Amino acid sequence: MVYPMDPKTKVVKSGIVNNLALVARFRPADLSATTTEHAAGGVVAYSAVCTHLGCTVSLWDAAHEWFHCPCHHAQFDPRDDGKVMAGPAPRDLPVLPLKLVGDAVVVAGGFMTPVGPQ
Amino acid sequence: MLRWLDERLYLRRFYDKFLRKAFPVHHSFFLGEITLFAFMTLVLTGIFLSINFEPSIRIIQAGTEKLPAAYASVRFIDSLPFGKVIRSIHHWAANVMIAAAFLHMLRILVTGAYKKPREINWIIGIALLGFSIFAAFTGYSLPFDAFSATATKIGYNIASSLPIIGHWFAGVFFGGEFPTEHSLPRLNTIHILWLPLLLGVLIVGHVLIMYLQKHTQPKYAEKVAPGKILGVPFWPQQALIMAVLFSLFVGLVAILASVFIANPIEVFRPPGPSTPEVKPEWYFLWIYGFLQMIPADWNFSFLGIEIGPQFLGLVVPILVVLLGLVFPFLDASRKKQRYLELPSQYPWRTGAAVGVVGFFMASTLVAYRNDLGIGVLLSWLLVVGTPAVFTVLTYGLVRLAYGPKQRVPERPLPPSGRARKSD
Numbered sequence: 001m002v003y004p005m006d007p008k009t010k011v012v013k014s015g016i017v018n019n020l021a022l023v024a025r026f027r028p029a030d031l032s033a034t035t036t037e038h039a040a041g042g043v044v045a046y047s048a049v050c051t052h053l054g055c056t057v058s059l060w061d062a063a064h065e066w067f068h069c070p071c072h073h074a075q076f077d078p079r080d081d082g083k084v085m086a087g088p089a090p091r092d093l094p095v096l097p098l099k100l101v102g103d104a105v106v107v108a109g110g111f112m113t114p115v116g117p118q
Numbered sequence: 119m120l121r122w123l124d125e126r127l128y129l130r131r132f133y134d135k136f137l138r139k140a141f142p143v144h145h146s147f148f149l150g151e152i153t154l155f156a157f158m159t160l161v162l163t164g165i166f167l168s169i170n171f172e173p174s175i176r177i178i179q180a181g182t183e184k185l186p187a188a189y190a191s192v193r194f195i196d197s198l199p200f201g202k203v204i205r206s207i208h209h210w211a212a213n214v215m216i217a218a219a220f221l222h223m224l225r226i227l228v229t230g231a232y233k234k235p236r237e238i239n240w241i242i243g244i245a246l247l248g249f250s251i252f253a254a255f256t257g258y259s260l261p262f263d264a265f266s267a268t269a270t271k272i273g274y275n276i277a278s279s280l281p282i283i284g285h286w287f288a289g290v291f292f293g294g295e296f297p298t299e300h301s302l303p304r305l306n307t308i309h310i311l312w313l314p315l316l317l318g319v320l321i322v323g324h325v326l327i328m329y330l331q332k333h334t335q336p337k338y339a340e341k342v343a344p345g346k347i348l349g350v351p352f353w354p355q356q357a358l359i360m361a362v363l364f365s366l367f368v369g370l371v372a373i374l375a376s377v378f379i380a381n382p383i384e385v386f387r388p389p390g391p392s393t394p395e396v397k398p399e400w401y402f403l404w405i406y407g408f409l410q411m412i413p414a415d416w417n418f419s420f421l422g423i424e425i426g427p428q429f430l431g432l433v434v435p436i437l438v439v440l441l442g443l444v445f446p447f448l449d450a451s452r453k454k455q456r457y458l459e460l461p462s463q464y465p466w467r468t469g470a471a472v473g474v475v476g477f478f479m480a481s482t483l484v485a486y487r488n489d490l491g492i493g494v495l496l497s498w499l500l501v502v503g504t505p506a507v508f509t510v511l512t513y514g515l516v517r518l519a520y521g522p523k524q525r526v527p528e529r530p531l532p533p534s535g536r537a538r539k540s541d
Contacts, residue, residue: 020391048391053275053428055268058392070395071272072410073488088410090426117275117428
């Protein structure tokens, strides 16, 4: 789990839970086509705030390789745009688009959908 | 001295009117009293907690650590002599209060004591149970450890899933989008001032109405002395029984509280980026069960209002409360109810009461569906099927044990009168 940093000011807004992001790395070939567009060398990032009731999606379901929310067991597929795979979450996890600059993975823009339960 | 006071304060009149009230003696009549004892225990332990608690999430320097002020003050409470036990008693007394209030309600339900003239007290009782649960919930957030913050946040998001007014409504109670710096002062004031005050007023009303209408008499009173009110007077007999029961209550809760220390904040740590695996208290598990069995694609919009699955989790409790409120008017009686009805003579109603218990049991079981591997379909079958099966089964068993339903026997006409009619 990470908080993004502003490259110019080096500010990390770690006090704001909506800034929390999940980062995972896969083989680039395993990612779905739309996910590949926002990934950087197999690295993907999503909002860590569950779209169900706002818990932090902090568990990893090793059997399916899905993100797993401990509160009400919503599960999301990190290789397919954070899609809801099981549980009560109404929306997919918001994607945090990434890009490669030289060797570094950097954030390419804001979360693509609203963060948290709406 | 007593006479001097009596001539000025009319003590005699007070004594005759209130202290001589007859209390029927039956163990099932103590459930309401246990609820009251729990409330008293909560107020007493709550005074101790509130004078040491700091309702703020601001980060302060506590020893070598930087901690939220509320968390640090609860750690201070735990360090005081008996502090941890008193906090634990507060927690367990809240659990007992809700359990005892629910059982008290079931007793009223199976004996038909909600009927005329006691409908108002039934409604006050439901309000008391509802506000008690609300009070317990507002207490959740106060220690501000990782567990309590997560649980409160879930509550915030459920409340804000109400259509249209949700965001505003949740903001009023939680001081904005939980957790903000306004959250704890607000929740704390609601928890230690307004809800206890409201509960206190409602309890006084509940008891005064009971004094006015008298207890529903147990069935044996009809056999022993028909038309008379049977029981022991409040002073001194009932008061002595209550004093003994209260001491017993405090003792047992203290043992429970010292063996099972509640909410160990040192283990949960202050709120951090990761979520602990939270399961709510048992009296919320049934709602938690519903939250998990509603599939995510049950989103729909109605007249342009978005309704999500979170809100559907709220609809069920609202329906349950509404059903409870109108119940005495659905099963009304025209006569004033003086005596309790025997559960065995009303097998359908007794069955329905057991069905209600079955409903809560099944939806609580569904709360563990991820651990038990219960699918969505099976969850629904359980929640719908268990109450139905319990109701029919209880009906069958009662009929089997007590024979076909006996009408409440009418007073037989004197033989002479009947003879004249047949002439």
